[in-house]
Amino acid sequence: MPSGSPTSGVGRVIAGRYLLLNQLGGGGMGHVWLAHDRRLACEVALKEIVFRDLDTVAEERESRVARARAEARHAAGLRGHPNVVTVHDVLEHEGLPWIVMEYVAGAVDLRDLVDQRGPLAPAEGARVGLAVLDALTAGHERGVMHRDVKPANILLAPDRSGSPYGRVLLTDYGISVRPDGGETRYTMASVLVGTSGYLAPERATGGPPTASADLFSLGCTLYHAVEGQGPFERESHLAQVTAVVMEEPRPAVRAGALGPVLAALLAKDPAERLSATEAEAALSGIITPQAESYARTQTDLGSQPPWAGVAPPPPPPGPGVQDFGPPVASPSVGPSAPSAGSSPARHRREVPRVLRAVLAVSLGLVLALGGVWYAMAHRTSTEDTTASAPPYGSGVGLAEPLKDGDCVLADWPGGRFRGTPRLRVDAGCVGGTPDGQVMAFAPAGSADEARKTGPARCEERTREIRERLADVRAVAVVPSPAGFRAAGRRTACLVLGAHGPVYGPLGAHRKLGSSFIDTTNMQRRDCLRARTNRDAQLVSCTGAYDEKVLGFTRLGSDVTLPEARTESDAACAKDVPPGDYGFDPSVYTAGSWTSEGPWKSGTHFVVCTVRRQNGGTMEGDEP
Incomplete structure (x- = not known):
């Protein structure tokens, strides 16, 4: 694992206090870990600096460490804001900074939510947009520009009422900056800072970070939320940047009431773009007014997505409505993966x-x-x-x-x-x-x-x-x-x-002893008999079996089916390690199954299993 330290990983104790439990995610600057705070006996999230090359030149290392400190400082300045992930501390361990943050249990980022469950309803997109806009505005009032607003940096988590995605949080101030704060900008002139496809045109052409640029990025993000893809999504980063500068956004087809707001936020000319105040009024207009301070964040029940657990209003009377x-x-994470043949294989303003x-x-x-x-x-x-x-x-x-x-x-x-x-x-x-x-x-x-x-x-x-x-x-x-x-x-x-057929019965409708045509209907806690590397049978977990399904991971869009057969075991060992499920690493190892279905659908999911290192069968020996 590329890291600020070659010994980074599960089980490591940071600063004598934080025990790393498992990796929650990662980005351009670092890994985010779930950790146990031994002093306060609670869970926190830790972000570590990552260097793809441990021999990175000193100047770049200094720049990235300084950016991490700036992230902590800027985010900590927004401590207590209901829509910003709280930063508790920044510490140094073995010469590198670690940021101690609030752990948001049950959170999923907006990108993954849309990938897994489909685009949001327009009113739900407006609710999310208002929350993020409030967080951005709080930062802008302090002179802090986020510079990387995108779906992956927006978390949705359960709120106190139990609504699964009621809480909206903006995270990752890793490339934020105070343009008028006298701070050193820790970026090289040759580096385009931000995420292609979400950068404002003025930023893509070398202009300074501004609040208006953040609003453009917010418009791109909300477009993704309701359309299922970015307005300037293209096959390459260069093509996306070119589209942002030279082309109009892809026409929205699902945005509904949110469409005019998106168009006004995505104006190429910052002078024609919606201001924060105008954006707030426009987004609020899509949401049914509520009482007190919750008016901006509670949508009309009839406009919430079905997974919010509410019913829609009745349609107007009339025939044929x-x-x-x-x-x-569905709330699931990621599906199976490929193999040869048909059977699974291991491996703009108004x-x-x-x-x-x-x-x-x-x-x-x-x-x-x-x-x-x-x-x-x-x-x-x-x-x-x-x-x-x-x-x-x-x-x-x-x-x-x-x-x-x-x-x-x-x-x-x-x-x-x-x-x-x-x-x-x-x-x-x-x-x-x-x-x-x-x-x-x-x-x-x-x-x-x-x-x-x-x-x-x-x-x-x-x-x-x-x-x-x-x-x-x-x-x-x-x-x-x-x-x-x-x-x-x-x-x-x-x-x-979600993206293609299921290739067979699901759940309890499957018969023991039946072979899987594809990995798509394999499920967590299935016990498998592997007669060959391409033939997996569903068997009872009360008897002998060769492998047990722990979860799923996803390989990159550039990974071909043949490559997946050799890379899937390593991907599962990294993303779904058996040790996280209580299996002794000295006895058990990660396995995987791939199949054509996820490659035909473009999801590239892999089924991750656990098996004995010596190839022996498993029976009653799970943790």
């Missing part, structure tokens, strides 16, 4: 008045559409409900209600998870590439209740299985009023592959 919104998505008018019109649309991935073919309550009506409306295409364990094929009119899918049952999952499976049901007393509560209940009832799989989402198939009785008075809860 359909609701579409963001997906009920006049504010005009802007508000546009936002007001768009808001009604957002509130009508937000909250559910799809609610099928709703009709007025005066319709007759007959047992012979299609259970989920004609758009879904099913004449019979879904049953537990039904494997389904989904045809999406606008691409995966876009529009209302037409579903077909894949009898017995014999097709080999089902898109997903019915894993639960949510009973209701009426069709209206099913529409209001079904998505949230499906989210909860499929949570356990989704947490054990690598790359899936939950989707609620809600009965139409006319088909409520035919659907068995319940919503069908599907678990679908």
Whole structure:
């Protein structure tokens, strides 16, 4: 592991006080570790300086160490801000600085959240944007420019009420600077500071860091949040920088009410860009006003994404009304990976008045559409409900209600998870590439209740299985009023592959002794018998087995399928080390399984396992 010290790693004690437990993440300046503070008996996050080359010239080492101290100083100046990760201390250990920060339990960064669960609803994006804007403004008032606002530097974590993504935090002031503070700028003239695709045009062409530049980056970040990709995303860093300077952002298709705000934040000319005050007013206009100090950070329930655990408002009455919104998505981390063959293998500004008018019109649309991935073919309550009506409306295409364990094929009119899918049952999952499976049901007393509560209940009832799989989402198939009785008075809860098929049954619907066609339906805590390097069977964990699935990791987009076969073991040893799960490193080692599915979908996920170093079987000897 490249590091400021060759001995850095799990189990190391820093400054005689902080025991490193496991690595939480990393960036251009350092690794972030979960650590135990032995003095206060609590968990903290530690950031260490990283040098890819331990022989880095002294000038660069001094520059990067000074930047780390500046990060701690700037972030500490914002201590107590509800939307900034708290910095407790900066210390030196073996000649290098370590930053002691608040550990945010259950946090996920915005980039990963979008990757794993799909784009945010516009109103939810506005809520996140307001929180980050508040943090940026607090820094700007102190003269501190962040300079690296991007999805990976925004954390979403559970709040005190239990809402899983209610708390929004800006982190990583690693390249922040006070332009008028008399500070030395610890960057080389030849280095472009920031993240390509999120830099403001004036910064990309050598201009000074300003508050307006941070707002441009915020616009790029919110665009990513609701569109699923950056406005200037290209194949290379150079192409992205060129696009930022020379091209208009990619037209937004999912932004809804947030669209005009994004356009105003992404203006090339800083003089035409929204100011912080204007941005705050515009973003607030997308969110239903609430009481007291929470007005800026609580969205209307009907505009929250389904994974916030709330139900959407009912649609206006009228025949043929359909609701579409963001997906009920899965919380899983990352999926499997590839192999040869079909089997797994180991290895821009508007006049504010005009802007508000546009936002007001768009808001009604957002509130009508937000909250559910799809609610099928709703009709007025005066319709007759007959047992012979299609259970989920004609758009879904099913004449019979879904049953537990039904494997389904989904045809999406606008691409995966876009529009209302037409579903077909894949009898017995014999097709080999089902898109997903019915894993639960949510009973209701009426069709209206099913529409209001079904998505949230499906989210909860499929949570356990989704947490054990690598790359899936939950989707609620809600009965139409006319088909409520035919659907068995319940919503069908599907678990679908997020980026491609699941290649077979899921969870308890899999049979012991069956071979995996692909790693996509392997799940955490599965016990495997490895008959060959390309043949893995699901077996009972009560008997003898060769390997056990611990989790998943993801290889780079440039890693080919053949390369993955040789790199996956090492990636799993680094990202999902068996020692973190209590397995003795002197006895056990990391293993991996890869397959074609994740490479075809572009996710490049690998299944990480534990096995005995001597190749022996495991039976009742797990920690």
